[in-house]
Amino acid sequence: MTVEAHSPLIRKLSAFVALSEAELGVLDRLHRRRRTFVAGRDMVHQGQSDQAAYILSSGWVCSYKIQADGTRQIVDFQIPGDFLGLRSVLLRTSDHSFEPIVNIEAAEVLTSDLLDAFAQTPRLATAILWAASRDEAMVVEHLVGIGRRDADARMAHFLLELGSRLALVGMGSKKGYDCPLTQYHLADALGLSAVHVNRVLRQLRESDLVTFRDGRVTFHDYGGLVDVAEFDPAYLDQTGPLLK
Amino acid sequence: MTVEAHSPLIRKLSAFVALSEAELGVLDRLHRRRRTFVAGRDMVHQGQSDQAAYILSSGWVCSYKIQADGTRQIVDFQIPGDFLGLRSVLLRTSDHSFEPIVNIEAAEVLTSDLLDAFAQTPRLATAILWAASRDEAMVVEHLVGIGRRDADARMAHFLLELGSRLALVGMGSKKGYDCPLTQYHLADALGLSAVHVNRVLRQLRESDLVTFRDGRVTFHDYGGLVDVAEFDPAYLDQTGPLLK
Structure with a gap:
């Protein structure tokens, strides 16, 4: 190996x-x-x-x-x-x-x-x-998001960001990824109650955008979710080596 | 020099x-x-x-x-x-x-x-x-504060943090510091309206804790302000060289 x-x-x-x-x-x-x-x-x-x-x-x-x-x-x-x-x-x-x-x-x-x-x-x-620096950019994006994005956009942004980060280390794709987080983790990260997390996930699922169930996030409509989240992954800077 | x-x-x-x-x-x-x-x-x-x-x-x-x-x-x-x-x-x-x-x-x-x-x-x-890393710790402290601290504590924390940072570069002390920020800067940093900023600054002044006027922050009761803010400067890590 x-x-x-x-x-x-x-x-x-x-x-x-x-x-x-x-x-x-x-x-x-x-x-x-x-x-x-x-x-x-x-x-x-x-x-x-x-x-x-x-x-x-x-x-x-x-x-x-x-x-x-x-x-x-x-x-x-x-x-x-x-x-x-x-x-x-x-x-x-x-x-x-x-x-x-x-x-x-x-x-x-x-x-x-x-x-x-x-x-x-x-x-x-x-x-x-x-x-x-990338970690700091994520924390800023994430904490500013709590103040400014509505709950649907916040959840969508969160699931997309995690997907991009996991893809970088070979553990995810635009189809989805394995995810051990509970509703309580999502609630404490997004500033929502566990009940609210549940409701938001149901809405996103019923809109055929994304399903998070049984430890797996599955993207049904990646582009649609990007629109909901206004997700621009530039801050994750994954476009290829800057230093050759 | x-x-x-x-x-x-x-x-x-x-x-x-x-x-x-x-x-x-x-x-x-x-x-x-x-x-x-x-x-x-x-x-x-x-x-x-x-x-x-x-x-x-x-x-x-x-x-x-x-x-x-x-x-x-x-x-x-x-x-x-x-x-x-x-x-x-x-x-x-x-x-x-x-x-x-x-x-x-x-x-x-x-x-x-x-x-x-x-x-x-x-x-x-x-x-x-x-x-x-210190910058990131400040951003986290600051953005988490927006979500969790009340307006008085948020302002007190902000003025104390700035004072500590300025002291490190020889531009401030526990007596106070020169500060060119306007109420609009404070508002956009703390997630408050300009009117609310005004009211909070008046309360802190009338409590004989701190005055911010004419480009100068003056601490009247530094310890009292630390209590209001629950300010613990450990995250600023200014205790002396780690690497000799």
């Missing part, structure tokens, strides 16, 4: 930079401290200091903040190839918590590992900065 | 990494393409491709998105020492617009400049990734 085939991060960064053999080797070494975490138990707590970052290699994670009023805002979901807590390792104190949604595998990355990797290949530093 | 004295970015990155003479030299060279931009005219438009990033050396800028319904959401303000459009240069398409609030000076930075700088000093790559 080639390195690319077993690392979603390498697939993802390849969308930004045409990686050399040497760079692939450096990335591979970043994956050497393999860890597993069980579903439902926080791996990093909001306010926790001095923890490592992780590269998610299989499974799904959500990052969230608990507000002063006790409600939970899911900031983002992480899928294979995403960093967990890259911010936290650099900022020393985590500004949110991470909870695995299913059992996951992840590689632990220390600040010193990052420095070593960057010293060996500055293009990799740029590629990781690209990935962090 | 030393390099540090004339570069807010260097002051800011010094909070994360103890910079060597060589690293200071690399940072100084990143500032060599100096540009000026006039207040009120967008320097980067949402959807624009292939523009450079900038390091702001003097003045204030706002970054914003225009929503489908025509309303403007200010995502963040940039102050001296901040990058403008670091995301944009990496993601190729800008996901928002940048407008100078006053006349500004900024250094233009191309992707190739970043690669050169990172090749010369990988610690600088880590420091810039730190700065980008």
